[in-house]
Amino acid sequence: IFPPLLFPSLQEDTTLKTVFGNWTLFAKILRASLYGVTSLHQEPCGGSKTNAQKWSLQQVTPGSIAWAVVIVIFLLSPDTEFPGLGVGKSSTINYKDLFFQYKKLLITKWETKRIKTIVTNINRYIFGAAKLSTLMDPAGAEDFSEEINCAMLALDMDTDSKE
Numbered sequence: 527i528f529p530p531l532l533f534p535s536l537q538e539d540t541t542l543k544t545v546f547g548n549w550t551l552f553a554k555i556l557r558a559s560l561y562g563v564t565s566l567h568q569e570p571c572g573g574s575k576t577n578a579q580k581w582s583l584q585q586v587t588p589g590s591i592a593w594a595v596v597i598v599i600f601l602l603s604p605d606t607e608f609p610g611l612g613v614g615k616s617s618t619i620n621y622k623d624l625f626f627q628y629k630k631l632l633i634t635k636w637e638t639k640r641i642k643t644i645v646t647n648i649n650r651y652i653f654g655a656a657k658l659s660t661l662m663d664p665a666g667a668e669d670f671s672e673e674i675n676c677a678m679l680a681l682d683m684d685t686d687s688k689e
Contacts, residue, residue, distance in 0.1 A: 588632035
């Protein structure tokens with residue numbers, strides 16, 4: 527579930543302390559998807575609306591990072607098409623499960639210093655530093671981490687004991 531591409535310098539960290547540390551790779555995937563491939567070597571200018579503009583995106587989410595990770599895994603796999611059922615035909619990689627596991631991990635650790643640093647770096651890479659100063663104001667953001675943690679605990683409880 528944690529291939530080397532998730533870690534800095536592609537060096538697997540068995541402690542998992544540096545998971546998602548290869549953030550530049552994921553940021554490039556997201557930037558190319560949101561602003562076009564040419565945005566990787568030049569600033570977007572004029573032309574038709576970018577996906578970021580169409581969707582009014584100003585910052586990344588746990589789902590967008592998880593999506594970028596899964597896309598990288600898919601691109602490096604032997605699979606030639608993205609499967610509708612979520613499982614690679616050649617690789618048998620369950621992309622759907624990977625996405626949900628990565629997203630869950632990011633949601634539950636979203637407020638940790640490590641993940642916050644990664645998210646800030648990705649946002650700067652994709653959207654630039656100027657826009658971020660207004661977006662990073664926590665006063666306007668809703669924090670659902672408490673509700674998510676409670677729901678996860680409730681879902682982990684053994685409710686099959688009813689007879």
